Amino acid sequence: MLTALAALLLVVLASLALGVRDIDPVEVWRALTAPVAGFVDHDVVLDQRLPRTVVGLAAGVALGTAGTLIQGVTRNPIADPGLLGLNSGASLAVVCAVWIFGVTSPIGYVWFAFVGAAAAAAIVFSVGRGQPVRLALVGAAVTALITPLITLVLLRDQQAFNLYRFWSVGSLTGRGLDTVAMLWPFVLVGVVLAAALAHRLNMLALGDDVATALGQRVGTTRALAAVAIVLLAGTATSLAGPVALVGLVVPHAARRLVGTDYRWIMAIGALLGPVMLLTADVLGRLVLPRSELEAGVVAALLGAPVLVAVARGRNVAGA
């Protein structure tokens, strides 16, 4: 737990201090405490690095927590915001926002992404009726239904295609603090709900029948989890685009570190989410000279090996 916190602190500092432009750590500190207007170094820290760090924190916490909840509720180790149809719902809404309403600024399509994710989740959870296998399958079916719709819009509308190309990679840049200021309450409510549900997920992991026998209202747990998932995954996708791998890898990594108790997995997951997303973002700034790799790409490059390592580990769930 402490290690995870320390890692988070470290990566936040790195995210503020490192980048394409070399800035002295002392200047970074001054930029935060006593900014001088018009001084380029300070402007870079305040206008670019600070916002993307905050966006990464919010989206990372949301993704880590949402991923843990989703895997707990569906009892499927490959379930994530992508597989539950949330990302495709958000993507379709964004693409339609550009195609029909000509929206092009992040602050404009944030709400479309959110509503799209929520609508997809509503279909998935109502048709899935909370049964784990069915939930996962309905999520995949909804994704299968929405993905071609996205492609159809992209084939028709050049502008939507252009915007989507960049949005779908997943990135922390170009979103201002104003977006986070709008969306952070959702993350907070989602995380609180998730924390409250962690103990119930432990019982749910033993099967519906056992959980019911232990006095749990399984339906209520699932409904509350659904609300939290929509709030968290919806926010994350609105903020950073469809960066699904974080939500998939983080719970597995957390399980590897702290065992099977969802109260611990949830806490560690909420910390590891931003660690992973910000690490990806920082690495993306450094690997290429004079240019950047988007956080989404680096997160996938980082996440896939982690997932492989977890899968090869001795304690992988279900093996």
Add this chain to the structure above:
Amino acid sequence: MAGDLRTSALRTTVAGLRATRRRRQVLVLTGMVLVVLVAGTGALLMGAAGLTPGQAIAGAVGLGDKGDVFVVQKLRLPRVEAAVVVGAAFGLAGALFQSTLRNPLASPDILGISTGASLGAVTGTLVLGLSGVALSGLAFTGAGTIALLIWVLAWRKGLHSIRFVLVGVGLAYLCASLIAWIMARSQEQEAAAVLTWTVGSVSDIRGEQLALVAAGTLVLAVAVAVVARTQGPLALGDDNARALGVHVDAARVGALLLAVALVALATSAGGPIAFVALVAPAIARRLVNDGGAALAASAATGAALTLVADVVGQHGLLGVAAPVGIVTGLVGAPYLLWLLATTEKRSR
């Protein structure tokens, strides 16, 4: 005496259940074949050169007007056959993946094998500037490489399904984000052109290639029929299957090898036709509803789904002429959702 009576009653019940199961399977298979026939006939009749049913049949057997014969034999029939063959291969492969790995989400789409093919094709087009056969080859290589990688990375004293699935999903995301990155970095027009390659199409499979894919699929399907006996016990879990005398690792490796071969074959011809391998077995299992893998029904459903999707996409029923891979999800997913919403019975 009483015991004998009870045994014989049990026998009658079991025999009755088996007969019901078989009837149901035959019913589903017949239904899917009917769908294929109707959609196939429709595909032969529709198009720029409108044909009457008589002309189409005459053309198919090589009689009648030369133009009609050309249109039917060289253009329309191969496309129908390609959709059926490729669809059946994907459907069968999906059913094998899902039953062997005991995860209803395990399909080449989600395990990264199809995504690997897309990545190969996208790299070939946008980075290397390839086209035609070389591109098919690269797609095939992409699918094969990912399958091999999953295998190597997931192997640890045998092939555990959960490891296989997790590694596959990780690689799928890796490929998908690389595709997104390449598309974001390339020219607008080129990126748009490659969009169709990421979803698959059956419009250009004919002649020798078609014969090759059809023969290959047939051989693999026969092999699947041979190994299918172990699929039932495997569905009960590794320990139970072992207790029933099944060599679990050998059975799983065999089934997965066949599934990968089917996907690679179909992908090399049609590209990664989206969601057939995910949706067709899910539909077939629900229709047959006997708790088994529904292999034959999945193949038939895959063929029907792909053919119907191609007819819908080809004749611009969506407002634009769309490659089959865009339509398969649109045709299959609502039906699957409807099945999921209406079946009360708890699924596997």
